Amino acid sequence: MLAVGVKPIIILVETQLPENLGSVARVMANFGLSKLRLVKPQAQPLDPKAIALSVGAFDILDDVIITENFEEAVADLNYVFATTAYQRDMIKAYETPKTFVDLIKKPEFQEERFGIVFGPERTGLTNDYMARCHKAITIPVNPDFSSLNLAQAVSVIAYEWFQSQSSQALKACIQLGKTTLATQGQMNGFLNLLEKNLDQTNFWRVSTKKPIMWRNLQNLFTRLDLTQQDLKTLCGVVDALSKSLDKKPD
Amino acid sequence: MLAVGVKPIIILVETQLPENLGSVARVMANFGLSKLRLVKPQAQPLDPKAIALSVGAFDILDDVIITENFEEAVADLNYVFATTAYQRDMIKAYETPKTFVDLIKKPEFQEERFGIVFGPERTGLTNDYMARCHKAITIPVNPDFSSLNLAQAVSVIAYEWFQSQSSQALKACIQLGKTTLATQGQMNGFLNLLEKNLDQTNFWRVSTKKPIMWRNLQNLFTRLDLTQQDLKTLCGVVDALSKSLDKKPD
Numbered sequence: 459m460l461a462v463g464v465k466p467i468i469i470l471v472e473t474q475l476p477e478n479l480g481s482v483a484r485v486m487a488n489f490g491l492s493k494l495r496l497v498k499p500q501a502q503p504l505d506p507k508a509i510a511l512s513v514g515a516f517d518i519l520d521d522v523i524i525t526e527n528f529e530e531a532v533a534d535l536n537y538v539f540a541t542t543a544y545q546r547d548m549i550k551a552y553e554t555p556k557t558f559v560d561l562i563k564k565p566e567f568q569e570e571r572f573g574i575v576f577g578p579e580r581t582g583l584t585n586d587y588m589a590r591c592h593k594a595i596t597i598p599v600n601p602d603f604s605s606l607n608l609a610q611a612v613s614v615i616a617y618e619w620f621q622s623q624s625s626q627a628l629k630a631c632i633q634l635g636k637t638t639l640a641t642q643g644q645m646n647g648f649l650n651l652l653e654k655n656l657d658q659t660n661f662w663r664v665s666t667k668k669p670i671m672w673r674n675l676q677n678l679f680t681r682l683d684l685t686q687q688d689l690k691t692l693c694g695v696v697d698a699l700s701k702s703l704d705k706k707p708d
Numbered sequence: 709m710l711a712v713g714v715k716p717i718i719i720l721v722e723t724q725l726p727e728n729l730g731s732v733a734r735v736m737a738n739f740g741l742s743k744l745r746l747v748k749p750q751a752q753p754l755d756p757k758a759i760a761l762s763v764g765a766f767d768i769l770d771d772v773i774i775t776e777n778f779e780e781a782v783a784d785l786n787y788v789f790a791t792t793a794y795q796r797d798m799i800k801a802y803e804t805p806k807t808f809v810d811l812i813k814k815p816e817f818q819e820e821r822f823g824i825v826f827g828p829e830r831t832g833l834t835n836d837y838m839a840r841c842h843k844a845i846t847i848p849v850n851p852d853f854s855s856l857n858l859a860q861a862v863s864v865i866a867y868e869w870f871q872s873q874s875s876q877a878l879k880a881c882i883q884l885g886k887t888t889l890a891t892q893g894q895m896n897g898f899l900n901l902l903e904k905n906l907d908q909t910n911f912w913r914v915s916t917k918k919p920i921m922w923r924n925l926q927n928l929f930t931r932l933d934l935t936q937q938d939l940k941t942l943c944g945v946v947d948a949l950s951k952s953l954d955k956k957p958d
Contacts, residue, residue: 485856487853488849489849535891550927590927598870600737613860613863614863617864621806642785681799681801683842
């Protein structure tokens with residue numbers, strides 16, 4: 459499923475919380491990444507809190523490379539992307555996660571080793587670190603609430619990378635025309651009417667079979683994209699059928 | 709920046725950890741969402757751990773709607789998406805976050821109120837909950853490590869939604885032709901040579917100005933996408949210039 463492209467290396471600078479090391483390792487594993495490097499970490503990768511939050515991505519924490527300076531951490535890489543919550547007063551190309559993924563798909567990147575650098579939780583990367591990176595990636599967020607958790611930032615970029623490497627089949631949507639979908643309240647009204655009336659018949663036959671039969675029936679109606687008019691019609695059908703039942707002699 | 713479309717409502721079912729409630733609130737705020745509903749929560753939204761991890765998204769936790777059953781939580785919605793890590797043995801349309809976003813951009817969804825439902829951390833949504841949702845969203849992950857943290861799952865879907873509502877300018881990439889980018893090790897070699905030689909001249913003039921001047925110089929070279937041959941050339945230039953300095957009479 460994965461294309462031939464090179465996997466990005468995640469580089470965390472001066473990370474403060476062991477929980478974040480664990481969460482980053484977990485989400486890296488979720489999205490098929492495995493190489494983690496730490497520059498001057500304030501938290502230790504084998505801290506019990508890191509291991510607990512990695513939820514099984516222990517190998518990533520165990521294989522981590524720790525360096526005392528940034529230059530050493532990136533010496534073997536051809537290309538280094540900084541991440542930042544905001545654009546600095548510094549000449550630099552800023553990519554979104556989507557344009558980053560488009561960029562690294564280009565032929566000239568197919569053979570390159572590249573890293574993505576994330577700064578400390580409280581401050582992000584200093585301009586000194588930024589100056590040593592080729593380009594920056596900024597995740598577009600709500601400008602009124604732009605402080606993204608470290609593991610969430612890794613998550614979004616790793617997710618985009620993984621998507622770009624996977625072939626995802628697109629699903630078709632059902633055309634509704636000009637009608638309006640029913641609300642779930644209307645759907646519940648219909649389902650309750652249906653259940654009540656079915657209870658009065660021999661529909662379930664064996665009462666132990668009702669839960670699974672009823673779940674299947676609910677699923678059947680719920681996935682039909684029924685409109686408000688559809689539901690009115692169906693309620694009418696159920697009503698009519700039940701009244702005819704009432705009138706039947708025993 | 710935001711289009712007219714309706715914001716999805718996030719619905720968490722039987723969430724176990726207060727930390728996850730806080731992290732979900734934070735990432736909702738990051739990506740412009742604000743309406744949170746909890747069905748039979750095992751953790752409380754105003755638990756100190758939830759508030760701490762919300763990092764300022766207190767309003768979302770404070771405005772949360774809590775219900776004892778799922779039907780009540782979705783009664784006013786027209787459309788409900790389940791989220792699941794894997795496809796169930798149940799007839800249901802499965803969307804990726806990207807096809808979900810494509811779907812809700814269609815005209816018939818512009819007026820609809822819709823919710824996205826996330827199950828408990830350990831088990832995900834039961835099939836009984838799944839049966840009450842119109843469609844499902846599955847985030848494609850590494851099949852060997854598919855257990856995505858609750859807040860990360862919300863993050864990825866909220867991120868895709870926010871992207872779909874924002875107009876993002878695409879950045880152009882620099883064409884490199886058939887040359888190879890230098891490694892950061894080679895770049896560091898060049899920068900060290902440059903700094904050493906500049907130290908021997910009066911280039912910085914005032915020593916207190918060096919840090920900012922040097923940062924700007926590093927940034928200038930780093931963002932040029934220099935090739936290995938470029939760096940060899942530049943090292944030669946620096947070498948040649950410094951030798952001519954050596955030979956100059958004082």
